[in-house]
Amino acid sequence: MNRMLVIAAHEWRRIFSSPLAWACLGMVQLILGIVFWLLLAEFATMGHTSQQVGVAEFVGGGLFGFSSIVFLIVVPLLAMRSFAEERQNGSLELLLASPASRIQIVLGKYVGLLAFLWLMLGLTALMPLSLQLGTQLDFGLLAAAILGVALMLAAFAAAGLFVSVLCPQPVVAALTGFALLLVLWLLQVAGAAPGPLAGLAEHLSLLSHFDALRRGVFDLADVAYYLLFCAAFLGFSIQRLAWEQHT
Amino acid sequence: MPAFAGIFVCPPRTDHFMSTLLDARNLHRAFGPHPAVRGVSLSLERGEVVGLLGPNGAGKTTTLRMLTGCLAADRGSVTIDGHSVADDPARAKALLGYLPEVPPLHSELTVSEFLRFAARLHGVDKRQIAAAVERAAQACGLTEARDQIIGSMSKGYRQRVGLAQAIIHSPPLIVLDEPTDGLDPNQRRQIRSLIRELARDHAILLSSHILSEIQAVCDRVAIMARGQVVYESPLDALKPVPGHDQQRQLLIGLNHPPALETLQALDGVNAVEALDAQRFRLLLDDAGDPRESIARSAVSGAWGLIELQLHNPGLEQIFAELTA
Numbered sequence: 028m029n030r031m032l033v034i035a036a037h038e039w040r041r042i043f044s045s046p047l048a049w050a051c052l053g054m055v056q057l058i059l060g061i062v063f064w065l066l067l068a069e070f071a072t073m074g075h076t077s078q079q080v081g082v083a084e085f086v087g088g089g090l091f092g093f094s095s096i097v098f099l100i101v102v103p104l105l106a107m108r109s110f111a112e113e114r115q116n117g118s119l120e121l122l123l124a125s126p127a128s129r130i131q132i133v134l135g136k137y138v139g140l141l142a143f144l145w146l147m148l149g150l151t152a153l154m155p156l157s158l159q160l161g162t163q164l165d166f167g168l169l170a171a172a173i174l175g176v177a178l179m180l181a182a183f184a185a186a187g188l189f190v191s192v193l194c195p196q197p198v199v200a201a202l203t204g205f206a207l208l209l210v211l212w213l214l215q216v217a218g219a220a221p222g223p224l225a226g227l228a229e230h231l232s233l234l235s236h237f238d239a240l241r242r243g244v245f246d247l248a249d250v251a252y253y254l255l256f257c258a259a260f261l262g263f264s265i266q267r268l269a270w271e272q273h274t
Numbered sequence: 275m276p277a278f279a280g281i282f283v284c285p286p287r288t289d290h291f292m293s294t295l296l297d298a299r300n301l302h303r304a305f306g307p308h309p310a311v312r313g314v315s316l317s318l319e320r321g322e323v324v325g326l327l328g329p330n331g332a333g334k335t336t337t338l339r340m341l342t343g344c345l346a347a348d349r350g351s352v353t354i355d356g357h358s359v360a361d362d363p364a365r366a367k368a369l370l371g372y373l374p375e376v377p378p379l380h381s382e383l384t385v386s387e388f389l390r391f392a393a394r395l396h397g398v399d400k401r402q403i404a405a406a407v408e409r410a411a412q413a414c415g416l417t418e419a420r421d422q423i424i425g426s427m428s429k430g431y432r433q434r435v436g437l438a439q440a441i442i443h444s445p446p447l448i449v450l451d452e453p454t455d456g457l458d459p460n461q462r463r464q465i466r467s468l469i470r471e472l473a474r475d476h477a478i479l480l481s482s483h484i485l486s487e488i489q490a491v492c493d494r495v496a497i498m499a500r501g502q503v504v505y506e507s508p509l510d511a512l513k514p515v516p517g518h519d520q521q522r523q524l525l526i527g528l529n530h531p532p533a534l535e536t537l538q539a540l541d542g543v544n545a546v547e548a549l550d551a552q553r554f555r556l557l558l559d560d561a562g563d564p565r566e567s568i569a570r571s572a573v574s575g576a577w578g579l580i581e582l583q584l585h586n587p588g589l590e591q592i593f594a595e596l597t598a
Contacts, residue, residue, distance in 0.1 A: 033394045040391075044382040117376035121439065124342040124372040125395045126364045272346035 031131040031138065034122070038109070038139025047108070048143065051101050055094075055147055062093045063154045083165040087155035088241050091172045094151055095179055095237060099212060102144065102180065103204030106187025109136045110268075111200035129268045137188055137261060144180040148173065168243035175240030178253035182233060183208055185260035192264045192271075208233070295320045295369075295447055295477050301340055301350035303333075310336040312501040313350075316479075320446065323473045325488035325509075326481040327589075328498035329597050334481040335375055337498070338451050341479070342372040354447060368397060371445040371476075375452055377436025381425030385416055385435055388424060389442055396443035410438040414468060430461035437465070441472060448472060450480040454487060466490055485589055495589065499597040515592055523585040524556040525549075526568065529578025536575075541567055553581065 042048040066089045070082060113119040122132050152173050158164055187204040194200035211233045218229030229235050233256075236249040296318040303311040311333040318324055328334050339345040341352055343359045343366065352359040357366040380388055389407045398406050411417050414434040419427065424435055433453065440448055453469065454462040469491045472478060482488055488495055489509060497505040507513040524543075529552060531537075537546045537554060542564035545557040558564060565582055572579040 030395065030397075033391070037391045037395075040387065041380055041382060116379075116381070117374060118378040118380055120339075120342075120344050120372070120374045121378035121392070122395070123344040124367060124370065124374075126367040126397060127395060128364060272344070 030125075030127040031135040034127060034132060034135025035138035035142070038136050039142055041108075042105070042139070042143050045108070048105065051105060052147060052150075055097055055101060056150060058097055059090060059094055059151050060154065063090050066090060067158075081165055081168075082158060082162055083155065083168045084243065086158065087164075087169045087172055088243075090151070090155055091176050092238075092241055094148075094176060095234075098144070098147075098176075098180060098183060099208050100205060101147075102183040103187045103190070103201045103208065105140060105143065106184060106191045106204055107194075107197040107200040108191075109140060109188055110191040111194045112197040115196055129265050133188070133192070133261060133264045133268060137184060137264075140188065141181055141184050144184055145177060148176055148180060151176075165243070171243045171245050172241045174245075175237050175249075178240075178250060179233060179237050182253050182256045182260075185257040185264075186211070189260045189264045189267070192267045293320055294318070295322075296341065296352075296354055296479065298337075298341055298352045299350055301337065301352070302348045303336055303340060303345065304348060310501055311340070311347075314498070314501070314503050315350075316341075316496060316503065318447065318477050318479055320477050321473075321475075322494065323469075323478045323480070323492045324494045324496060325492035326479065326496050326498060327483070327485065327488050327593065328481070329483055332498040332597070333501040334483075334498055335451055336501075338372075338449055338479070338481055339374075342370060342449055343367055344372075344374075368443075369446050371396075371440035371443065371448045373436045373440040373448075373450045373453060375455070377432050378439070379424050379432060379435055382423070384421050384423055385411065385427075385438075386420040388435065389438055392439040393442045396445075398443050406442050406444075410442040413441065413471065414438040415464065430457050430464075433457060433461070433465060434468075437468065441476070444475075446477060448476045448478045450478065452481055452483070454482070454484070462487075485593060489589060497593060497596055504596045505592060509589070512589060512592065515595060522558045524558055524565070524568070525553065525581065525583045525585055526556060527553045527579070527581030528572065529580055530576065532575060532577055540564065540571060 063086065066086045070085050110119065113122075127135070152169075155169060156164070186207055190204040190207055191197075191200045194203055211231070214228045214232035215234040218225050218232055218235060230252075236252045239246055239249055294317050296316070298314065298316045301311055301314045302309070314333070314337050316324075316326075316337070326334050326337065336345065340347045340350075341359070343352075343363050346360065352366075354366040354369045357369070359366045380391075383391075386407055389410060390403055393403045393406045408417075411420055414437050416431070416434055416438055419431060422431075424432065427435070437450070437453065440450070450469070454465050457465065466487065469478060469480065473491065478491075480488075480491070492509055494506070494508050496503050505513075505515060526537075531552060531554070534546050534548065534554075537543065537556065540556075542558055542562055543556045544559050547555045547557070549555055556568075563584065565584060569579060569582060571577075
């Protein structure tokens with residue numbers, strides 16, 4: 028436990044020492060800031076004609092929905108550093124030869140990465156929350172949406188980490204991670220089409236479970252989906268790292 | 275004793291002096307169909323410095339990676355102070371400092387940030403971390419460079435940071451994979467003297483393909499070739515290689531050399547080989563030292579003696595015979 032936290036804290040520090048992380052942080056804020064502003068402008072122009080949609084749902088939900096696409100691109104870029112880049116630099120042996128177990132190494136890196144992603148989410152969440160200054164927000168709906176993005180980031184990070192363990196080169200890891208997430212994402216499209224596997228695809232898609240939360244519908248099944256997803260990919264990562272000793 | 279025993283604070287070693295610290299038995303490892311290591315056994319006493327010598331591709335790095343738990347052995351076992359690396363990795367690895375072929379550094383951090391992490395990772399007590407970093411930096415000549423970003427440092431300095439990382443928790447066993455590879459002669463000398471310094475308190479296993487390096491710092495040498503340890507001997511008294519003819523040799527330089535037959539006829543000389551017009555190699559039989567009588571003959575025959583050197587079969591010859 029202790030060693031896991033040491034590794035997590037170290038990852039956190041390393042992320043902030045690298046330009047990539049700052050670039051990600053800045054770009055994500057810039058893009059989401061623009062999206063937030065556009066949504067707000069759109070809401071303001073249609074505001075009186077439609078009474079059905081509240082500002083929290085329209086702006087908050089829209090922003091978080093869009094942020095998931097941005098994170099889909101950013102997370103593999105950050106996750107590739109965890110193992111693929113370290114392996115290429117030869118610095119992974121520092122951890123492998125240390126008393127830290129494989130589980131501690133994977134979980135430590137995961138916690139460090141996730142902490143950074145959640146910081147990014149926290150900064151994004153400030154945008155819709157700032158609307159409280161001028162109006163009464165539906166906090167329940169926003170909380171569900173933030174929880175949804177937080178869980179989805181956890182899932183992205185777990186999948187990204189697994190690909191990072193798998194790949195010998197960081198660029199390959201980033202690309203493969205992006206492709207994997209995109210496929211899991213697009214399963215929803217397959218779910219919408221008629222066919223025998225539509226139901227299954229819908230269940231497996233990262234997006235469909237997020238959509239309900241984004242609209243403020245809290246279903247334990249969606250939360251369980253994300254937790255299982257994370258546990259599975261972290262388990263794969265640990266297994267794969269242990270295997271690597273043998274191959 | 276604190277969790278780390280300082281590099282300069284010499285812990286009492288006599289109580290467990292000459293007990294086995296590292297014991298590797300019959301290690302096998304193949305990469306796909308290619309066997310890299312075939313039945314290597316190696317042991318290290320406390321406080322001993324052992325050199326693992328071998329040409330490139332002999333399996334040195336694979337062996338060291340197995341000893342440090344970075345790689346699992348297909349067969350065989352490794353124990354460090356009685357703890358199995360495979361079954362009790364946390365205990366075994368806590369006794370170990372490892373510098374791989376490429377120093378494992380996080381180049382975006384400063385030296386002291388990185389060393390603090392290495393200390394924490396190896397379980398150095400929180401209150402001792404600052405002192406441990408200080409000591410390791412001092413031992414590796416990094417005191418001035420503590421606040422430099424590792425990525426901006428030269429290769430020699432990066433190697434030192436790698437070494438500092440390996441000794442920060444003052445492990446009883448230090449494993450160094452080609453620690454002076456790619457360094458210039460000055461840096462090489464510095465690292466070597468650092469290793470000698472460390473050898474006072476730590477057992478060290480280092481690999482190299484450079485003979486002079488092993489000779490400069492090690493107590494014992496193990497030569498690897500084709501995935502096996504083919505020779506093992508203390509360096510101060512090299513054992514003969516079984517099955518190989520190793521005659522003692524005498525190098526002699528003469529300004530006015532006589533005919534080869536005259537040299538051949540000298541006492542204790544088996545054969546003569548001319549190296550050039552003035553220098554000869556005399557192969558000796560085993561008994562006695564003929565130098566004095568040869569010098570007398572040279573003076574009485576006015577051969578103009580300019581050089582006379584007894585040449586025991588050295589590490590170089592053994593290495594060449596076993597690995598060629």
